[in-house]
Each structure stands twice: as C-alpha cells, then as structure tokens.
Amino acid sequence: MTHNPIEAFTELLTEKMKTKRGKHVQDATSKDLYYVIASIVNDKVHPHWLQTQETYNKKQPKQVFYLSMEFLVGRLLESNLLNCGLHDICTRSLKKLGFDPSEVYAQEHDAGLGNGGLGRLAACFLDSLASLSYPGHGYGIRYRYGLFEQKIIQDYQVEIPDYWLTEEYPWETRRADEAFIIHFNGEVLTEESKDGSLEFSYIHTDQVRAIPYDIPIVGYNNQVVNSLRLWSAESPKQEDEFFTTQNARYYHHLDHKNAIEQISGFLYPDDSSNEGKELRLKQQYFLVSASIQNIIMQYKKTSNPSLHHFHEFIAIQINDTHPSLAVPELMRILMDEEKFGWDKAWEITTKTIAYTNHTTLSEALEKWPKTMLQGLLPRIYMIINEINERFCQGIWFDHPELRDKIPELAIIADEQVHMAHLAIVGSFSVNGVARIHTEILKKKEMKSFYQLYPAKFNNKTNGITHRRWLLQVNPNLANLVTEVIGPSWIQRPKQLISLLRHSKDKPFLEKVDQVKHQNKQALAKYIKDKTGILVDDQSIFDVQIKRLHEYKRQLLNIFHVIYLYNELKENPNQHLTPRTFIFGAKAAPSYHLAKEVIKLINKVGNIINNDVDVRDRIKVVFLENYNVSLAEKIIPAADISEQISTASKEASGTGNMKLMMNGALTVGTLDGANIEIRDLVGDSNIFIFGLNADEVLNYYQFGGYSAKDIYQTDERIRKILDQLFQGVFGSNDLEFKDLYYHMLYHNDPYFVLKDFDSYIDTHEFIEQSYRDKTNWLTKSVTNIAYSGKFSSDRTIQEYASEIWNIRPIKR
Structure with a gap:
C-alpha cells in the first residue's frame, strides 16, 4: 500500500467500487461515486462513533439533548469529509480519476428535515457540540417528505412533494430494537393507593411505534462523533398480523397503519384544518415522548440510576415552543411510571428543561385548542391543567401585584393552551437569540414573566458553523485567510480578527477581490x-x-x-x-x-x-x-x-x-x-x-x-x-x-x-x-475579521457554561 494519501484513497475508492457497486471505477456514475465515498467515510466514522459512546458510558458526564422539530443539515458528504480530514484528498483523487468533484458531491439530496433558520441553527449547534468535544445530541423527526420542492411556473410558486428518501440515505442507521411506544387518545383511570395518594393509568390508547434512525455528527478533526436521533412513526403491529384477519379488517388496518405513518410523513402539515392541526400536535408529542423515554432509559443504564439526580446528569434544551410538551411528558413519566410525588417530579423537571425562544411574532407562539389537546392527550392535559392551577395560585398568593395579569400569564386561557407559557413556567432557563430580541422579551412581550422569573431570562446570540459556511463553501477565501494569518482560526474562529492587520494591504485586497470575482463567475454560470x-x-x-x-x-x-x-x-x-x-x-x-x-x-x-x-x-x-x-x-x-x-x-x-x-x-x-x-x-x-x-x-x-x-x-x-x-x-x-x-x-x-x-x-x-x-474591499475584509464572534462555537460555549453546565470530554 502506498504512503501517498491521494494514491491510497484512489486505491481504496477503486476497490470499494468493485465490492460495493460491482463496477470498475472508470465505468462509475457520479451517483456510484457518491455512495462509495459515503461508505469510505462511514468506515472511518463509525468506529469513532462507537468509541465516543463508550467514553460517555464510562465517564458518565452530564449530557445535553437538543429537541427540535427541524434539523436542516443540508448535504453531509462534504462536511463529513472535511471534518475527517479527507476533503482535499477526496477532491484531488476524483480529479485524478477524471471526475468532476462538484458533480459527485451534488448527487446527495438535501435532507428534508427543516425549513429555515430554526432548523439550520440546530444543525450548526450539533456541529459545534461535536467539534468542541461536548457530550450533546439531537432529537428530531425523520420526515419522509420535506417542506416541498418549489417550482416557479409562469412566475407562480408551485409546490411539489419533496420525497428526499427516494434513494438510500447512507448516513442513517435504523435501530428497530430501540423503539418506543407512544400513546394517543384513550382514557385516564384514577385509583387511590394505600398511602392515600392518587395513581393514574392510561388505557384504551392508540399506540404508535417510534423507530429511531441515528445519524453520526462528526466533530472537526477530533474523533468525536455524537448522534442525531430521528424518530419514524410505524404501526406497532407487524405486516403478517394483518393477513390473519378478515379482509375488511385488513383494509381497516392498512388505513390505520397509513394514518400512523403520517405522523412522520410531512414537515409542517397543512394546519388550515383541524385535522392538520391535530397531526402537527401529534408530531410534537411523538417527538418529545419518544425522546424523553429514550433519555430516561439511557440514564438508567448508568451507575447512578436514581432519577432523583436526573437533572445533575441531563439537560434538555427545547428549540422554540414546538417541543414544549416535554414539560408535562417528563412529569408524566416521573409520576406515573417512576412513582415520584408532584413536588419532587416538578423539581426535577424544572431543573432539567431549558427553553429557547425564537420569535416575538404572536402567530408563532403556539396555542392549541384545549379540547383538541384534552382529547388527543388526556393525561398530558391533566398535568398541564394542574401546572396551570398551581402556577396561577402561586401568583395570587405570592405576587399580589400581578394578580390582574393572571389571565394573560395563564397557561390555559380563552380555551387555548399557550405553549410558550408552559415552556417558561416548566424550565429553568429562557433565552432569546440576540441581544435586542432578549431585551424585547424581557421588557415587552414577556415582561410579566420576567417580573416573576428574572433569573431565568438570558441571552445567547445565535451563531453559524464557520467550518461549513467559510471553510467548506468558500475554500479559496479560506485558503487566502490561512495564508495570511495561519490555520488556527479554523479551531479558534475569533482569531479571524487578525485579518484587520491586512484590511488595507493592497496585494491582499486584490486577492480577496479575485476570489470574490471567481465566486461571482461561478454563480453567474449557475x-x-x-x-x-x-x-x-x-x-x-x-x-x-x-x-x-x-x-x-x-x-x-x-x-x-x-x-x-x-x-x-x-x-x-x-x-x-x-x-x-x-x-x-x-x-x-x-x-x-x-x-x-x-x-x-x-x-x-x-x-x-x-x-x-x-x-x-x-x-x-x-x-x-x-x-x-x-x-x-x-x-x-x-x-x-x-x-x-x-x-x-x-x-x-x-x-x-x-x-x-x-x-x-x-x-x-x-x-x-x-x-x-x-x-x-x-x-x-x-x-x-x-x-x-x-x-x-x-x-x-x-x-x-x-x-x-x-x-x-x-x-x-x-x-x-x-x-x-x-x-x-x-x-x-x-x-x-x-x-x-x-x-x-x-x-x-x-x-x-x-x-x-x-x-x-x-x-x-x-x-x-x-x-x-479599495475602500469597499477594506470594509469587506473588516466584516470577515469580526465574523468569528458569530461562530456557533462561541454560542455553544455560552450555552454549555451558562445554561447546561456541561464540559468537553477528553478521550
């Protein structure tokens, strides 16, 4: 085997093409190359993935779990190659073999797991958690269809289905043996126990099976691989069970199976109807119930299985109001399954869950019809109602100055369940995502909540992963930056500030201008x-x-x-x-x-x-x-x-x-x-x-x-x-x-x-x-120099030290 890394990669690619695709490399399509390179990356990543998990099991650090309805990860091949140190080698190998690397990388379909900034932020956060060696993972939903594929036809937007899973997705691993059952509808029975406390059981429910699919989140050049776990909704019954029933019942079962699978069918189902609203609510509960059951199961495998100390080892961050049902779901499990009393369950819950607010727009601060939530999730509604009663009583007795504000602060009001209120009351931290946004929350939109809980509110200005958004997408500019200030900015992005020394250096500015012009030529061609x-x-x-x-x-x-x-x-x-x-x-x-x-x-x-x-x-x-x-x-x-x-x-x-x-x-x-x-x-x-x-x-x-x-x-x-x-x-x-x-x-x-x-x-x-x-280019370089402040590495370090209390793990 040669010691030249490009030749070694080319040999490996050639052999893999034979064993994986049954082809000689010269006969391969761009799609063949994409899948074979993904296989090579997985072979490198998966052992580190296992070792990372073993390290967490052995050292048992506090971990954070990031719950989000969206993870807009984009294409992963290039970013995984980059983080593994293989991007340049792979690109040069493909060129040597006579292929266009950009065409090969473009074979990957963007994962239809998100829509806008909320989902892309979540993806950047996972990248930074892994790259900074923090024990942190994501939980989301494995939507079969993304938002939609947009076509402009005769100047109009036309939506067509974005079935991004038409072909094999090489980054995911299905783990059916780690599935959980989620319950909807049904009845709640109340029974008095021997000690006089009430016990609740939940019967005649509609059951859904949550199947996890894991995607490795590869840290940059550090052999840390965390996980993004996505849940897929399936029927709890197997296909062969349907064939043992009468024909009419068989078709009924198929309809039921299809209805279940709709839960993970679409990102943002049309909520202009009650059916669409209910499906969205089902999605939210499906995500939080599966995730929290999973987190608790993993926690119980540690050497400190007592849930009394759960919050000392686990932080759960809910990304906007969508996963707010995490609050009553954690309460449900602690009380109904683990037999904690209300006070202890509430203490654990409110020391575990933290909430990020992303908007001041009233239409985006979710509210659900009380009757819908009560019918779909009767036990969860009972818990929310009890949280609301205790919260409102607490204001009445402890904050008489806010008594007239109770109707606008209540979690349940005007026949609606206010999810942002639930998230604030049930969490230990409420953060905005830019300084002005947080101040508007504190002084206007959530002023009364801030009066109640001033210590909860804090700011964490958003960030982006500079590894993807500079190093990967603009390699010529990244190389130019490295030429003049060295490579340390890649792992310490604030060092981009050193570019200020060169902001009036004409030869450097001319090179920056050349790079920009090359990028504009490429976009003009596109x-x-x-x-x-x-x-x-x-x-x-x-x-x-x-x-x-x-x-x-x-x-x-x-x-x-x-x-x-x-x-x-x-x-x-x-x-x-x-x-x-x-x-x-x-x-x-x-x-x-x-x-x-x-x-x-x-x-x-x-x-x-x-x-x-x-x-x-x-x-x-x-x-x-x-x-x-x-x-x-x-x-x-x-x-x-x-x-x-x-x-x-x-x-x-x-x-x-x-x-x-x-x-x-x-x-x-x-x-x-x-x-x-x-x-x-x-x-x-x-x-x-x-x-x-x-x-x-x-x-x-x-x-x-x-x-x-x-x-x-x-x-x-x-x-x-x-x-x-x-x-x-x-x-x-x-x-x-x-x-x-x-x-x-x-x-x-x-x-x-x-x-x-x-x-x-x-x-x-x-x-x-x-x-x-010249002056324009000086302004441009000045902006690049200060942009290191907006790396998601900085944001995650602030979350880690000021909210989650987690530390990097050394392997």
Missing part, C-alpha cells in the same frame, strides 16, 4: 444554466435569501428595484453601477400574500431582464427551491446582504452572519443580530436604515402612522403602487391589487412605505461606496 438569464459578473450582486414573510420585507426590496427601473426609463442616460438582484425564498403554501410577492418579483424580473433600455444595468433573478445547497452557492458570491426586516420582528437572523463571514456588506435595519454586527464592525462598515425597534413598537402601541399619507406625499411610492393597481407588472389589472390594498387599506403593517425613503437613500450611498473598490 444562474445562466438554471434560468437562462445572463448576468454581469462585474455587477453588484445584491442578495436576499430567506423565508418569504411580510416582516422580512422582500416587498421593500422589489419596490426599490421598481423604483430604479422607473428612474432609468425616465432618464435613460443616468449613470448606474450595474446591479444584479438575487432572491431565494419559499412561501408557505397557504400564505397568499407571500406567494403574491414571489409572483411580483418574477413578473418584474421578466420585464426588466427583457427591456433593452435597462437590462445591462439591472437584472432580477429569483432562484427556485431555496435550500442549504443553494445558499452555499450564493453566499460566497454576494456583495450586498439584505437584512431588512421590520425592526423588532427578526429575533436574530443567521443569514446575516453567513454573508458577513464571506465578505458581503450588510444593508439592514437595527434588528436582531444586525445590531451586534454594527457594534463590532462600526457604522462605516455596515449600511443601516429605517425605523428602530422602539419607534416601531411605539407606532404599534400608540398609532400615528398613515400609509395613505405617504402615498399622497411621495411621488415615487405613489407611482409604484399605482403601477401595481393598474396591472403594469401583471397580465391583467387585478393581478397585484391584493398587495396594493394591503399596503393602503391595512395600513402597511410592516412599515414598508415608512422605511422606503431611508432605504432608497442608503442604496444610493451603497452605490457610491462600491465605486471606491
């Missing part, structure tokens, strides 16, 4: 291949990529584009630095206004891109089916990062961090983590505009804003809205009237028109700044 649109790779790449929601204000962005178009049509000789506006976003299938915005972006793009008067100066590109893999193509090429949410609405944002880390300059409101970016890089290296959070909240509270007044006084806005009303961008004059009426007759609820003037002025300044290329 855009041409996918859309047929030819874009100028010398133009400003102005990027907004995120979920489509009114508060994220893609509408403000496209209004700016329309404004520029109108200006150029009126003044064709006006000098304008060429600009390419790039959008990527999915709208929820039932979110009509969001889908209208997507249609508007595409309609405006069609007109501008085909208008000979302006098309060399403005291009508009909407890239369909935005996901992690598409983000990895766009982010390294971006010049401008659009972070333009209505101030106070974006909890943190993580796209702002990814784009900053790749040298894009932020144009944004003082919202979420934009504020912390501004505080680091300084006002001269970011473009801030618009209302601040206090001004927005004052308008909401006291009124005084009139969209119609702005329409009457700003000719630019009046022209744009009139164009919408008159059907200038549509196939008929009714096409965008919903948007027109929403702006003027629903009083522009997210202040698009109010911030328009400031936004336009800021973009004028951006264009002027871009013309001074």
Whole structure:
C-alpha cells in the first residue's frame, strides 16, 4: 500500500467500487461515486462513533439533548469529509480519476428535515457540540417528505412533494430494537393507593411505534462523533398480523397503519384544518415522548440510576415552543411510571428543561385548542391543567401585584393552551437569540414573566458553523485567510480578527477581490444554466435569501428595484453601477400574500431582464427551491446582504452572519443580530436604515402612522403602487391589487412605505461606496475579521457554561 494519501484513497475508492457497486471505477456514475465515498467515510466514522459512546458510558458526564422539530443539515458528504480530514484528498483523487468533484458531491439530496433558520441553527449547534468535544445530541423527526420542492411556473410558486428518501440515505442507521411506544387518545383511570395518594393509568390508547434512525455528527478533526436521533412513526403491529384477519379488517388496518405513518410523513402539515392541526400536535408529542423515554432509559443504564439526580446528569434544551410538551411528558413519566410525588417530579423537571425562544411574532407562539389537546392527550392535559392551577395560585398568593395579569400569564386561557407559557413556567432557563430580541422579551412581550422569573431570562446570540459556511463553501477565501494569518482560526474562529492587520494591504485586497470575482463567475454560470438569464459578473450582486414573510420585507426590496427601473426609463442616460438582484425564498403554501410577492418579483424580473433600455444595468433573478445547497452557492458570491426586516420582528437572523463571514456588506435595519454586527464592525462598515425597534413598537402601541399619507406625499411610492393597481407588472389589472390594498387599506403593517425613503437613500450611498473598490474591499475584509464572534462555537460555549453546565470530554 502506498504512503501517498491521494494514491491510497484512489486505491481504496477503486476497490470499494468493485465490492460495493460491482463496477470498475472508470465505468462509475457520479451517483456510484457518491455512495462509495459515503461508505469510505462511514468506515472511518463509525468506529469513532462507537468509541465516543463508550467514553460517555464510562465517564458518565452530564449530557445535553437538543429537541427540535427541524434539523436542516443540508448535504453531509462534504462536511463529513472535511471534518475527517479527507476533503482535499477526496477532491484531488476524483480529479485524478477524471471526475468532476462538484458533480459527485451534488448527487446527495438535501435532507428534508427543516425549513429555515430554526432548523439550520440546530444543525450548526450539533456541529459545534461535536467539534468542541461536548457530550450533546439531537432529537428530531425523520420526515419522509420535506417542506416541498418549489417550482416557479409562469412566475407562480408551485409546490411539489419533496420525497428526499427516494434513494438510500447512507448516513442513517435504523435501530428497530430501540423503539418506543407512544400513546394517543384513550382514557385516564384514577385509583387511590394505600398511602392515600392518587395513581393514574392510561388505557384504551392508540399506540404508535417510534423507530429511531441515528445519524453520526462528526466533530472537526477530533474523533468525536455524537448522534442525531430521528424518530419514524410505524404501526406497532407487524405486516403478517394483518393477513390473519378478515379482509375488511385488513383494509381497516392498512388505513390505520397509513394514518400512523403520517405522523412522520410531512414537515409542517397543512394546519388550515383541524385535522392538520391535530397531526402537527401529534408530531410534537411523538417527538418529545419518544425522546424523553429514550433519555430516561439511557440514564438508567448508568451507575447512578436514581432519577432523583436526573437533572445533575441531563439537560434538555427545547428549540422554540414546538417541543414544549416535554414539560408535562417528563412529569408524566416521573409520576406515573417512576412513582415520584408532584413536588419532587416538578423539581426535577424544572431543573432539567431549558427553553429557547425564537420569535416575538404572536402567530408563532403556539396555542392549541384545549379540547383538541384534552382529547388527543388526556393525561398530558391533566398535568398541564394542574401546572396551570398551581402556577396561577402561586401568583395570587405570592405576587399580589400581578394578580390582574393572571389571565394573560395563564397557561390555559380563552380555551387555548399557550405553549410558550408552559415552556417558561416548566424550565429553568429562557433565552432569546440576540441581544435586542432578549431585551424585547424581557421588557415587552414577556415582561410579566420576567417580573416573576428574572433569573431565568438570558441571552445567547445565535451563531453559524464557520467550518461549513467559510471553510467548506468558500475554500479559496479560506485558503487566502490561512495564508495570511495561519490555520488556527479554523479551531479558534475569533482569531479571524487578525485579518484587520491586512484590511488595507493592497496585494491582499486584490486577492480577496479575485476570489470574490471567481465566486461571482461561478454563480453567474449557475444562474445562466438554471434560468437562462445572463448576468454581469462585474455587477453588484445584491442578495436576499430567506423565508418569504411580510416582516422580512422582500416587498421593500422589489419596490426599490421598481423604483430604479422607473428612474432609468425616465432618464435613460443616468449613470448606474450595474446591479444584479438575487432572491431565494419559499412561501408557505397557504400564505397568499407571500406567494403574491414571489409572483411580483418574477413578473418584474421578466420585464426588466427583457427591456433593452435597462437590462445591462439591472437584472432580477429569483432562484427556485431555496435550500442549504443553494445558499452555499450564493453566499460566497454576494456583495450586498439584505437584512431588512421590520425592526423588532427578526429575533436574530443567521443569514446575516453567513454573508458577513464571506465578505458581503450588510444593508439592514437595527434588528436582531444586525445590531451586534454594527457594534463590532462600526457604522462605516455596515449600511443601516429605517425605523428602530422602539419607534416601531411605539407606532404599534400608540398609532400615528398613515400609509395613505405617504402615498399622497411621495411621488415615487405613489407611482409604484399605482403601477401595481393598474396591472403594469401583471397580465391583467387585478393581478397585484391584493398587495396594493394591503399596503393602503391595512395600513402597511410592516412599515414598508415608512422605511422606503431611508432605504432608497442608503442604496444610493451603497452605490457610491462600491465605486471606491479599495475602500469597499477594506470594509469587506473588516466584516470577515469580526465574523468569528458569530461562530456557533462561541454560542455553544455560552450555552454549555451558562445554561447546561456541561464540559468537553477528553478521550
């Protein structure tokens, strides 16, 4: 065997191709190569996976379990190769064999396990936990269908099923012997025990089997491999049992089996009906019940099996309100199965569970109809009701100053169960995800809870894994950084700050510019291949990529584009630095206004891109089916990062961090983590505009804003809205009237028109700044230098020391 690592890898790949796929390597397809390389990675990873678990079993450290309805892991082949130290070797081996590595890596389908920032944050956190050698694992659901695959057909968003498991997923291992039974519906029986206490039993339930599938989470260059355990819902009966019954019963069983499998069928089932709402609630309980049963079973195998000390060895972090049923489920198991009294069970529960809040939007703070929860989960409802009674009584007797607030603080109120309230009351820590977000929670949205529990509230500003979002997706920039400051930033990302010494070094800036231009050329080629649109790779790449929601204000962005178009049509000789506006976003299938915005972006793009008067100066590109893999193509090429949410609405944002880390300059409101970016890089290296959070909240509270007044006084806005009303961008004059009426007759609820003037002025300044290329590159490098603060390694270290009380494990 050769000692040259590339030759050794090539030999291994050649042999594996014969044994795994029955082919000579020269006859292999890209798909064959993907599966064989995944097999090589698994052979390297799995022994470390086993050794990591054995280390945890032997040393019995405190562990954290991260419960989330989403884990947006993206493709894992490249990141696993990178973390194993094989990425460069594999890439060079494939080239040596005559294959295109990017084509091979693209064979992997993005896992349909999440939608947006919440799920991608969870994936980054798992990466950092493993890379920092912390004992921490994820629990989620193995959805067979992702959110949806987005197609743009005649400018409309069309949703088609995202069946991402059509082919074998090489990273998962099914462990049917570690399944658990989950109970729904049924009856609760109460019986008095000999000591006078009440005992509860749960009978006539519908049973679901939760089958775990484990995915290894590979730490960077440290041989630590943690786990992401995903639950799949299956019938507790085996197929052969169905054939022993009568034919009619057989078909009934098949219907029942299908209904059970729907629990892990879809990410975000349509909740516009009661059936959809109930399915979503089933998913949430399915996740927490299977996970907590599993955690307790694993704990009992340790040398300290007494659950009295459970919270000393276990921390459970619930990611947003979706897993809030973890609170009553842990109580249920401790009381009904482990025979603890209420007080002790409550003490253990509230010392074990911590809650991350991700939003101030009332519609995202989940509430379930009381009757639905009572019917579907009768024992869980009883426990929630008891928690609520004790909580409200506690306020009445211990906090008379808050008695009048009881209706708004109660967990059960107005025939609804308020999941955020349950999570706050049942946890020992409540954290926001950016400094301003946490302050808004404390001072406004959850002010009364903060008065009750000031010690619970804390901030943990989000982060992103720099290993994927710089080292993997932008290797040329990463290599350039390593050239000038050395490789230590890869494991200590704050050392990126050393780039400041080079922020005015012209030869270095020229190299940074070359890398950016190469990335823009690659994206321009992708855009041409996918859309047929030819874009100028010398133009400003102005990027907004995120979920489509009114508060994220893609509408403000496209209004700016329309404004520029109108200006150029009126003044064709006006000098304008060429600009390419790039959008990527999915709208929820039932979110009509969001889908209208997507249609508007595409309609405006069609007109501008085909208008000979302006098309060399403005291009508009909407890239369909935005996901992690598409983000990895766009982010390294971006010049401008659009972070333009209505101030106070974006909890943190993580796209702002990814784009900053790749040298894009932020144009944004003082919202979420934009504020912390501004505080680091300084006002001269970011473009801030618009209302601040206090001004927005004052308008909401006291009124005084009139969209119609702005329409009457700003000719630019009046022209744009009139164009919408008159059907200038549509196939008929009714096409965008919903948007027109929403702006003027629903009083522009997210202040698009109010911030328009400031936004336009800021973009004028951006264009002027871009013309001074050296100064622009200095700003870009300054942003990269400060981006190490936003590594998820920093975030996880804060969670570990300030919330979970866990420590890295040395093997």
